[in-house]
Amino acid sequence: MGDKIKINDVVIRIIGIQFFGIVIPNATGLFDNTDKSITHIMLAYGFFMLIAFLIWQGNRFFLFRLQEKFDWFIHPIQKVVVLLAMNVFYTAPLVICMLYLWYKMNSLPVDWVVIQITTVVCVICVIFITHVYETVFLIKQRENDIVKGEQLERAKAQAELEALKNQIDPHFMFNSLNSLSYLIEHNTSEAKKFTESLAEVYRYILSNKDQTLVILEDELTFLDKYIAMLDLRFKAALQVDFSFQDTVKSEFLIPPISIFIAVENAVKHNEISKTKPLVVEVKQFGDWLSISNKKVRKKSLLHSSKIGLKNLDERFKIIVGKGIKISNTERWFELQLPMLKLHSQ
Numbered sequence: 001m002g003d004k005i006k007i008n009d010v011v012i013r014i015i016g017i018q019f020f021g022i023v024i025p026n027a028t029g030l031f032d033n034t035d036k037s038i039t040h041i042m043l044a045y046g047f048f049m050l051i052a053f054l055i056w057q058g059n060r061f062f063l064f065r066l067q068e069k070f071d072w073f074i075h076p077i078q079k080v081v082v083l084l085a086m087n088v089f090y091t092a093p094l095v096i097c098m099l100y101l102w103y104k105m106n107s108l109p110v111d112w113v114v115i116q117i118t119t120v121v122c123v124i125c126v127i128f129i130t131h132v133y134e135t136v137f138l139i140k141q142r143e144n145d146i147v148k149g150e151q152l153e154r155a156k157a158q159a160e161l162e163a164l165k166n167q168i169d170p171h172f173m174f175n176s177l178n179s180l181s182y183l184i185e186h187n188t189s190e191a192k193k194f195t196e197s198l199a200e201v202y203r204y205i206l207s208n209k210d211q212t213l214v215i216l217e218d219e220l221t222f223l224d225k226y227i228a229m230l231d232l233r234f235k236a237a238l239q240v241d242f243s244f245q246d247t248v249k250s251e252f253l254i255p256p257i258s259i260f261i262a263v264e265n266a267v268k269h270n271e272i273s274k275t276k277p278l279v280v281e282v283k284q285f286g287d288w289l290s291i292s293n294k295k296v297r298k299k300s301l302l303h304s305s306k307i308g309l310k311n312l313d314e315r316f317k318i319i320v321g322k323g324i325k326i327s328n329t330e331r332w333f334e335l336q337l338p339m340l341k342l343h344s345q
Contacts, residue, residue, distance in 0.1 A: 005067065005140045007133070009060075017056055020125060021049030028118040030099070047105075051098045055091055059126050062086045063133055083134075087126045095119045179233050190232050197229035208256040212319050216289075216339065217249035223259050230267060237277045238267065244284035252339040254289065255319050261312050262291040262335045269333075271296040287341060288325075292334035309335070 025031040025048045033041050066086065070079040096119055103110045176198055183191035204222045208214055220242070227240050240263060263280055272278045276296045283290040313323045316338060325336035 005137055005144065007136055007140065009133075013056060013060075016129070017049055017052045020056075020122075021045060021052040024048070024052075024118060024121055024125070028114060028121055030102075030114050030118050047102060051095065054094060054098070055122060055126060056129070058090055058094065059087060059130060060133070062090065063130060067137060083130060084127070087130055088123055091123050091126045092119050095122045179230070183233055194229060194232045197225070197232065201226050201229055205257055211256050213253040213340065214256045215250060215342075216252040216254050219254055219256060219259050220249060222257075223263065226260050226263070234267075234272050234278075235274075237272045237274055238280075239277060240280045240282065242282045244282075248284050251342055252284075252287070252289075253342060254337065254339045255315050258312055258315070258337055259289065259291065261309075262337065265309060265335070266291070266293045266333065269295075269298065271298045287339050289337045289339055290334055291337070292327075292332060295331055295333050312337075 022045055025044075026033075031044055031048070033044070036044070063083070063086075066079070066082060070082065096115055099115045099118060100110060180191060180194055180198065183194050201222070204225070208218075208222075223240075227238070230238055259282070263282075266278065266280050270278050270293065278293060278296060280291060280293045283292075309324070309326065317323045320338050320340060322338040324338070325334075327334040327336075
């Protein structure tokens with residue numbers, strides 16, 4: 001059944017045992033304390049409390065053992081049958097034997113009618129108390145299930161997020177190595193600068209890989225470094241325009257490396273040359289960031305792992321609670337990223 005459910009019932013047991021040890025003997029006519037000495041009364045109630053203690057502790061022991069073997073939601077009928085049998089076949093013989101001993105100890109004629117009544121009352125009380133215990137068990141189990149469910153969801157989300165984060169590296173390296181390969185072939189000195197810039201950009205990725213959110217300003221600062229790296233290859237053929245106030249940069253949070261992936265996606269899928277320059281526009285409207293560009297299709301595309309935007313969408317769903325929005329027409333491509341406002345955190 002999983003983890004054992006613990007119930008702290010010490011106080012209830014102490015009160016309950018004393019209560020039933022006093023009330024039941026008087027209610028069933030088993031004991032009349034009139035014309036009795038204090039010593040006799042104390043000894044009598046002590047004996048009845050002993051019976052109550054044995055009944056309570058015994059049924060409690062069997063109930064807790066039974067709790068480990070049967071689940072209400074899996075074996076409800078079997079559990080009801082076993083519970084009732086346990087209550088009756090433990091409590092009734094115990095009460096009959098102890099009351100018979102009571103009469104013999106006090107040299108009184110055995111009143112079987114009183115014994116029967118007392119036994120029935122005790123069994124009913126035990127069934128009622130067992131029902132209370134089972135209700136508490138169900139509540140506790142429900143609470144445990146909710147907590148476990150939340151823990152599992154958090155663990156699942158964390159595992160998914162870690163898996164998605166780990167996908168960023170090969171995707172980034174794939175495109176960067178393509179660029180580096182081009183520079184090595186066409187411009188060796190620029191290739192060296194590109195390698196140094198690549199190391200700086202990759203350092204940012206590693207330092208923020210374990211972060212779920214970063215300030216928009218930090219992400220844009222990193223993006224500037226990435227754009228500077230791309231300038232080594234594309235020169236003025238690539239232009240990234242920002243269209244929002246500087247104050248906005250410090251007002252929002254965004255998953256790290258997300259704008260980078262959006263810009264990288266545009267670079268990867270569009271022709272970039274002096275005759276066909278690529279202009280990427282980054283705009284902010286409300287809680288969303290828009291990255292758009294006019295499409296200039298490449299004549300031939302290099303192999304793509306196709307995990308970039310899917311990765312991005314899954315990360316935003318996990319972290320922000322919203323997926324990204326994609327608008328892909330014949331002429332324009334736009335990617336919208338949801339952000340979180342700082343004061344709402």
